[in-house]
Amino acid sequence: xxxxxxxxxxxxxxxxxxxxxxxxxxxxxxxxxxxxxxxxxxxxxxxxxxxxxxxxxxxxxxxxxxxxxxxxxxxxxxxxxxxxxxxxxxxxxxxxxxxxxxxxxxxxxxxxxxxxxxxxxxxxxxxxxxxxxxxxxxxxxxxxxxxxxxxxxxxxxxxxxxxxxxxxxxxxxxxxxxxxxxxxxxxxxxxxxxxxxxxxxxxxxxxxxxxxxx
Amino acid sequence: xxxxxxxxxxxxxxxxxxxxxxxxxxxxxxxxxxxxxxxxxxxxxxxxxxxxxxxxxxxxxxxxxxxxxxxxxxxxxxxxxxxxxxxxxxxxxxxxxxxxxxxxxxxxxxxxxxxxxxxxxxxxxxxxxxxxxxxxxxxxxxxxxxxxxxxxxxxxxxxxxxxxxxxxxxxxxxxxxxxxxxxxxxxxxxxxxxxxxxxxxxxxxxxxxxxxxxxxxxxxxxxxxxxxxxxxxxxxxxxxxxxxxxxxxxxxxxxxxxxxxxxxxxxxxxxxxxxxxxxxxxxxxxxxxxxxxxxxxxxxxxxxxxxxxxxxxxxxxxxxxxxxxxxxxxxxxxxxxxxxxxxxxxxxxxxxxxxxxxxxxx
Numbered sequence: 001x002x003x004x005x006x007x008x009x010x011x012x013x014x015x016x017x018x019x020x021x022x023x024x025x026x027x028x029x030x031x032x033x034x035x036x037x038x039x040x041x042x043x044x045x046x047x048x049x050x051x052x053x054x055x056x057x058x059x060x061x062x063x064x065x066x067x068x069x070x071x072x073x074x075x076x077x078x079x080x081x082x083x084x085x086x087x088x089x090x091x092x093x094x095x096x097x098x099x100x101x102x103x104x105x106x107x108x109x110x111x112x113x114x115x116x117x118x119x120x121x122x123x124x125x126x127x128x129x130x131x132x133x134x135x136x137x138x139x140x141x142x143x144x145x146x147x148x149x150x151x152x153x154x155x156x157x158x159x160x161x162x163x164x165x166x167x168x169x170x171x172x173x174x175x176x177x178x179x180x181x182x183x184x185x186x187x188x189x190x191x192x193x194x195x196x197x198x199x200x201x202x203x204x205x206x207x208x209x210x211x212x213x214x
Numbered sequence: 215x216x217x218x219x220x221x222x223x224x225x226x227x228x229x230x231x232x233x234x235x236x237x238x239x240x241x242x243x244x245x246x247x248x249x250x251x252x253x254x255x256x257x258x259x260x261x262x263x264x265x266x267x268x269x270x271x272x273x274x275x276x277x278x279x280x281x282x283x284x285x286x287x288x289x290x291x292x293x294x295x296x297x298x299x300x301x302x303x304x305x306x307x308x309x310x311x312x313x314x315x316x317x318x319x320x321x322x323x324x325x326x327x328x329x330x331x332x333x334x335x336x337x338x339x340x341x342x343x344x345x346x347x348x349x350x351x352x353x354x355x356x357x358x359x360x361x362x363x364x365x366x367x368x369x370x371x372x373x374x375x376x377x378x379x380x381x382x383x384x385x386x387x388x389x390x391x392x393x394x395x396x397x398x399x400x401x402x403x404x405x406x407x408x409x410x411x412x413x414x415x416x417x418x419x420x421x422x423x424x425x426x427x428x429x430x431x432x433x434x435x436x437x438x439x440x441x442x443x444x445x446x447x448x449x450x451x452x453x454x455x456x457x458x459x460x461x462x463x464x465x466x467x468x469x470x471x472x473x474x475x476x477x478x479x480x481x482x483x484x485x486x487x488x489x490x491x492x493x494x495x496x497x498x499x500x501x502x503x504x505x506x507x508x509x510x511x512x513x514x515x516x517x518x519x520x521x522x523x524x525x526x527x528x529x530x531x532x533x534x535x536x537x538x539x540x541x542x543x544x545x546x547x548x549x550x551x552x553x554x555x556x557x558x559x560x561x562x563x564x565x566x567x568x569x570x571x572x573x574x575x576x
Contacts, residue, residue: 006539044470045383058383066241066280069250072373077365084357084397106352110359118358122365128538129374133360136379139381140299146390148475152468157535187354 005196008189016102016188019179021206022090023109026116026179027085030123034075034082038164039134043143043155049134051075051126056137067133071126078126081119085112106183106190113183120176124169228276229371233258235271235313237281238371243296243382244281245268251321253371254281256313269315270294271373272306279373281315299386315513316333343477386470391438391518393462393477398540399449402442402462403435404477411468412437418465421448424457432464440464449502449539450479485562486537489567495545495571496554499537507534509544509559514551527551549575 037048047056049068056063066071092105136158141152159165221459225233239252247269248254256271264270266284272294273279282303291305299418336343391405406413416432419442428451432442443461452460459480466473487498497503514527527550537543547554557570 013481061383063379063382064242065377065379066243066296067377068371069241074368074374077361077368080364081361084361084517107353108357111354114358115361118362119365121319122369133377136377139379143387145388147391148464148473148477149389149473150473152386152411152471154382197278200411 002040002196005193006194012186012189013096015189016092016096016106017196018103019109019182019186020089020096022179022208023085023112024091024093025089027082027087029091029200031082032169033078033163034078036124036163037160038130038167039137040158040160041134041137042158043154044139045137045155048160049130049137051130051198052079056070058193065133066097071133074122074129075126078119078123081112081115084114088112106186109183109211110187112188113180116176117180120172122174123172127167127169127172129161129179133195218506228273228279231258235262236371237271237279237373239281241296241370243299243374243375244283245298247283247297247382248281248318249320251325253319253321253324255317255319256315256446259311261312262316263316264311271313271315272310273312273373274306274310277374280377280481284358286312295407296381299381301380301381304378353511380493384410386468388468388534389474389478392476393479395479395502396442398538400446402444402477402479404440404462404464404475406438406440408438411470413440414469415471416440416464416466416468418463420463421445422461422463423448424455427453428452430462430472438564440466449481453501453503453563454485456483457481470547483563485567487571488558488562488571490571490573491544493547493549493573493575495547495558495573496542497537497558498542499539502539505537505560505562507537507558507560509534509557510545511557512547513557515553515555516551545572552576 032168035053036053037050039049041047041049041056045056045058045063047063048054049056052072054065054068054072056065057094088105088108088111092102092109095102137155138157139155141150141154142149142153226232227535234527235256235258237517238255239254240250240334241247242250254269254271264284266286266503269281269283271291272292274330280294282299284292284300285295286293287308288305290308292308292311293302293305294303310485338485386450388407388411389407391407393402395402413434416434419430419432421428421430421442421444428445428448430442430445430448432440435441440463442464451457451572459478462475462479463475464475464477466475482500484500489496489498491533497507510532512530512532514530515524516527517524532545535543545556545558547556551570553574553576555570555572557568559566559568561567
């Protein structure tokens, strides 16, 4: 094994641990962000809004917010992806620490990273839909009629700390792109090491595909 | 691939002209006609047309669509409403309406059917799929493809509902119907028209007479009205200050807030109405204060045929009396002589008023 290959292998081992741990964290983190309330509504309308669900009450009557229901349905795929990221991360960590072939895990992580790349746009779109819907919940029912000044109250929408701030587009882009970069680097290291190993086994063309640790 | 192509075509129907549209019902606005999870098949309006009562799909943009029932046409606008919504949606241009719903496939039908189809497909293509799973080179693409198909299906099927909070809630409101002083003036009745709000109690009441504020009490005799008990000094003060209007201020506690109302009432101060009825002098008081008749005199007269002169039979000065507010007082005059002159004096707005009437006994 050449010096360069040795360095790559060492680096790959670190990257695998880092990427799979980050995958587990990211899956749990985004799951928390999309299931925890991001807006609290107080006043004539009371309740909370999360990406996956909401509960709003107007003078004791539940408010059916169709746009938020649509967002909840759309966020199901993100929830599924997060679950996948957690499982892929845990699986890769298990394969790594049990000394088994972890290349499969890296490929699972890379599949997740590719999907996350596409889904981050969807997540941002859902956040925009929910934010737009939440602004409608800020009401002022006070009015002046022929009967006089009618004080029925107002409702205010508050962003929940830290969920609302962590779901900002910039934060989402940073955490997801960091994952994509980390997993892509891991994947490329794995591919390079494979290339080194294939190159060592003549004749090159007849060598069967092998993976690190197999 | 067929399924993928189908979803792509359905997705296209949002962006461009396409005869068929498939939507997944996600909200409760059309409940119970359409339940969340139901699949809605719609045909383009140019093919099938639509009218009042039809369920249509209207889109303000490719991503924002609504499935509601047409309730009215206003010029070139269409008004829709969710069956389960308390209010109508804001009118939308007719060009927004794209499809008319023709078929609803309940989730208990299409979901198991889809699952059976996918299961059968997986069983049929078992070898190919297992081979794909075993081939590690393609696993990342497989993961990506599965998620993208799920994502595409969700985006294609679930339009984001165009939503206004006004159509989902019923805004309470209250308006004034009438304010009137009930005879004899001790009560002011305020009638309201209420929508989704109830009067609970009266938190405060006062009456403004000129520069003076007089506290009053009030109660709620019916669900839509308030009765203000006017203190007796109110009209006396108004009369003294020669004020022609009073302002009633009420603070009402509602089940959903409170109302502060200020209502002006005109007071027309006018002199007593004096008339003759049979053998009586009828004195009517149109005011909300009692009026004291300070002096009354009845002069009984008779006519002497021979002398052809009128002569006084008797002069009587009965005690002064009080005409109550908004009431009538009858001064009985007995038939001594042939007729009588009745004169009364009272003070009104600082001046002395003298009224005299003739009562014929024949």
